[in-house]
Amino acid sequence: MKPRKIKRRPTYRxxxxxxxxxxxxxxxxxVVACIGIVxxxxxxxxxxxNRPQTTPDVSTPSSTTSTDSTASTTNTQTTVTPAPQKSLSxxxxxxxxxxxxxxxxxxxxxxxxxxxxxxxxxVLELKDTVGRVYFxxxxxxxxxxxxxxxxxxSKAQLKALLAVCEEQDMLAVxxxxxxxxxxxxxxxxxxxxxxxxxxxxxLDNAYDKGGKTWLNPYKPGARQYLVGLGKELQExxxxxxxxxxxxxxxxxxxxxxxxxxxxxxxPEIAVxxxxxxxxxxxxxxxxxxxxxxxxxxxxxxxxxxxxxxxLKFGGDFLSPMLPQNxxxxxxxxxxxxxxxxxxxxxxxxxxxxxxxxxxNQIKAMLKAVGDGPVVVYAANGSYDxxxxxx
Numbered sequence: 001m002k003p004r005k006i007k008r009r010p011t012y013r014x015x016x017x018x019x020x021x022x023x024x025x026x027x028x029x030x031v032v033a034c035i036g037i038v039x040x041x042x043x044x045x046x047x048x049x050n051r052p053q054t055t056p057d058v059s060t061p062s063s064t065t066s067t068d069s070t071a072s073t074t075n076t077q078t079t080v081t082p083a084p085q086k087s088l089s090x091x092x093x094x095x096x097x098x099x100x101x102x103x104x105x106x107x108x109x110x111x112x113x114x115x116x117x118x119x120x121x122x123v124l125e126l127k128d129t130v131g132r133v134y135f136x137x138x139x140x141x142x143x144x145x146x147x148x149x150x151x152x153x154s155k156a157q158l159k160a161l162l163a164v165c166e167e168q169d170m171l172a173v174x175x176x177x178x179x180x181x182x183x184x185x186x187x188x189x190x191x192x193x194x195x196x197x198x199x200x201x202x203l204d205n206a207y208d209k210g211g212k213t214w215l216n217p218y219k220p221g222a223r224q225y226l227v228g229l230g231k232e233l234q235e236x237x238x239x240x241x242x243x244x245x246x247x248x249x250x251x252x253x254x255x256x257x258x259x260x261x262x263x264x265x266x267p268e269i270a271v272x273x274x275x276x277x278x279x280x281x282x283x284x285x286x287x288x289x290x291x292x293x294x295x296x297x298x299x300x301x302x303x304x305x306x307x308x309x310x311l312k313f314g315g316d317f318l319s320p321m322l323p324q325n326x327x328x329x330x331x332x333x334x335x336x337x338x339x340x341x342x343x344x345x346x347x348x349x350x351x352x353x354x355x356x357x358x359x360n361q362i363k364a365m366l367k368a369v370g371d372g373p374v375v376v377y378a379a380n381g382s383y384d385x386x387x388x389x390x
Contacts, residue, residue, distance in 0.1 A: 093121035121171035131183030268306025289317035328368035359387030
């Protein structure tokens, strides 16, 4: 008898006999485990953020650990206020001649007396109207001219004087007379004037009256010589410098300035402005002021400045010499002229000529200037400091 065939129902999908089914409880367990891990992570993070701060061991020194974060920040960020810089803008000084430079002890006494009288600086003359240099300058031009005076102090001595001023918190200001120079006769014609139509040195008076030569502002060599002296003073340690005599001769009869047509066409005030600009460019570490006649700064008698107001030199400071009579009136006129120039006007550092003045007269002059910067000038450097307190 043949075996009976069993009919199977048709199906669209047959189960793989070799594949095992995963029980449903395992899948659910894996999901629950993941949720638990995430929850524990969140709780741990909150605990770390909110955990109590531990007190540091004070027996162990530390520059960064502190129980008070604010105090720590304050201690590590202490602000140190820098000492105020001495400047020409606040200068109240007395002038001292070359004879005051040779004795450091006597110089210190003068500086102490000036400070006690309310002054904060001294102006030291280091080149005079004759052209003599009173410190041991080392430039080739100075050596060639023989301009260094026999009593000139060494640079070491000059540094000692600066140290005295620094100890007393006083500003030491160098002072150089510029183009009014008497040492260059027949030394170096390229920086002199010629007599018109000749190659002979021009003198500012008749030959039989002992006339002298002047440095010629048109000549680059003359300007470089004067700027070079300033550079040497800057290297010694000076931070402020005053140039006087930035001008043409008082009288120029038969004076020939230069053989260059270009220079002849340049206005005279522009030549003086060139010197001021060259000095500012070369002496960037120094404050500079330029002296002038007070009357010229009001706009009168300006021939020696190229028939223009020296307020237009282009310097940051201008030092007009004020008269003994009418001090306040002249200063007000100068300030008025400066206001006309607007932002291009220099700050004023006036000089008071107290030669021959008594205590009351000196006090009146100081009152006219007020609390502004000033240089008190006595040619011999001798002062009644009790009177200067006014």
